[in-house]
Amino acid sequence: MTVSAGLARRLAGFGVLLAMVLALSGCASGPRANPADPLEPFNRSMSTFNDVVDRAVLKPAATAYQRVTPAPVRTGASNFFGNVSDVWSFINTALQLKPVEALDNLMRVSVNTFFGLGGLLDVASEMNIERHKEDFGQTLGRWGIPTGPYLVLPVFGPSTVRDALAFGVETRADVVRNLGDVPTRNALLVVRTLEARANLLRVGDVVEEAALDKYSFTRDVFLQRRRSSVYDGEPPEEAQPEGR
DSSP states (O other), rough: HHHHHHOOOOOOHHHHHHHHHHHHTTTTOOOTOOOTTTHHHHHHHHHHHHHHHHIIHHHHHHHHHHSSOOOHHHHHHHHHHHHHHHHHHHHHHHTTTTTHHHHHHHHHHHHHHHHHHHSSSSSHHTTTOOOOOOHHHHHHHHTOOOOEEEEEETEEEEEEEEHHHHHHHHHHOOTTOOOHHHHHHHHHHHHHHHHHHHHHHHHHHHHHOOOOSHHHHHHHHHHHHHHHHHTTTOOOSSSOOTOO
16 A cells, blocks of 8 residues: 555545544534534543543653753753654745745754754754744645634644644654654654653643633633634734634
């Protein structure tokens, strides 16, 4: 089976799953439902599940990782994974026809890979080469694909139907996930997960303390930020809010 055929099958299967979620959850939305979140009953249940997993596994592991890992090692890991993400950002800025941003990202990858020990050192930032983070969900939005309803994914958390479909493509194209050496690949995936969660420890505590309804707060902030990112911080006033 070719790569394209395998990707098509994965996306088709994911599309069927989303269709089932829409069918099962749509009838549960009441007249007061947020129009951007018609799947709220399902999403709240999934958020509760994710919170349980986070409290039981991810947060304790990330806390331990933060405490025992020397700061220079964490910085190197963060730089390495940032360099990996810059590869995908370069592809997406090119797909969005942003030549300046694409060139910046390409320069960052080139400089950090060859002069930063494979990305362990962020030489590009020292040279004031700007990072432009772009993902495939933003690329789809740039070309007019509607965001669709808010959707909470298992473990991965807040998303939308559009971003969830894009996530399937990104997973397939992920440099780390495509490594041939299984032990190295799995180790890098674990470290990347722990590093990402450790960076959110303080943010999570603030949300827990400040939000009367953590679910609604997280949803509204996520949708607002995603809409802003698609329009590069300048969403048109006449556009309908994302998710409607």
